[in-house]
Amino acid sequence: MDPLLHTLPEARGLYAFRELFEDTGWTLKVPAASGPQTEDILLVDKEGQSYHAVLKSLHEGRPDRVTALFAQALLEARTRARKARVRPAVLIWVSSASRSLTDRLVDFHQANGNREPFALLSMDGTQYVEFPGLRLTERPGHLTSPHRTVHSAPPRVVFTDRFQWMIKLLLAADIKHADLIAAAPVRYSTATELARAAGVSTMTATRLVNALKAEGFLELSPYLKLVRRRQLADRWKAEYRKPPLALAMKFALPAPPDDLLRKLLKKHTGIVGLFGAAEALGYGHVKGVVPTVWVDNLKEAQTWRALRLAKDGERPDLILQEPGFPQSLMRGAVSRDGIMVTDILQTWLDVSAHPARGAELASELENGILATVIGDNA
Structure with missing residues (x-):
């Protein structure tokens, strides 16, 4: 049974990380025999590099408890990755992440890690991701603390399944006849509104909005409006060159x-x-x-x-x-x-x-x- 069908904290964490990686062109696989509380995850980037990641999930975001869990995950990931002859990685999901928690994990990783990739996600929208080719540092309303250097790479539009559906929703209002697509011809003012209409998490819709804006394909006022559409269309069509x-x-x-x-x-x-x-x-x-x-x-x-x-x-x-x-x-x-x-x-x-x-x-x-x-x- 697919672990994502469950509502346990572990499953919520797995769902959040699946959205993150698949929306950025990576592949996330769960061992077939795993149950709803699986911690072992195989990640494959767009170049085919594989990682054995260990996922730890907690409701509370106390820095001392999460740091201890991070250390445990790091040791487990190293052991399991060595057997599989891939790189280790750590994934942490909490319901709410404070700035001090993010800073503490970064400090602990720098002091005790060996450059293993790791990521922190929370239900309140915090994202700290340090993977080769995938670096994000986001908190609702602000970035990390001022004394830190933000390593975030400019987001890039990746035409994943969910992203394509949201792009269709953003375009639906401009299609002359409503019966040509099963999408309401409405305008969306925020990523939250778009997420609700698309049936995805706000985090996923926010990633699309940020990527479109970073590449100059989106204006935010008075509503989310796609621009430079001919260039965007050419990029979109390129995803269909590979025969199905x-x-x-x-x-x-x-x-x-x-x-x-x-x-x-x-x-x-x-x-x-x-x-x-x-x-x-x-x-x-x-x-x-x-x-x-x-x-x-x-x-x-x-x-x-x-x-x-x-x-x-x-x-x-x-x-x-x-x-x-x-x-x-x-x-x-x-x-x-x-x-x-x-x-x-x-x-x-x-x-x-x-x-x-x-x-x-x-x-x-x-x-x-x-x-x-x-x-x-x-």
């Missing part, structure tokens, strides 16, 4: 493909994407392309009784694909005639890298319905 996992399928029974596809989607969960979605939304002009359906689990979907794998050289009736960013894709999906299709922004992203006239359709969307959203007129 896909399978070419044939229908098992002879019948009109459109009828079979509709029956299939009424029985199984799937979302029509790319050119089929564009046509369903009223903005498709590319004909003759094999329809694509996004599914939760490609391995499971290929066993659906109505389908079989297409043979080599056989033209498929259907392409099944597994999304790399499932939350953003599924949350934005809209219904058309009882069938779910990807929203207009997701459709644009997906077709942008498609070899069969995808760039042509993406350009048409950018200069048409999305011209004031992410196009040259935005």
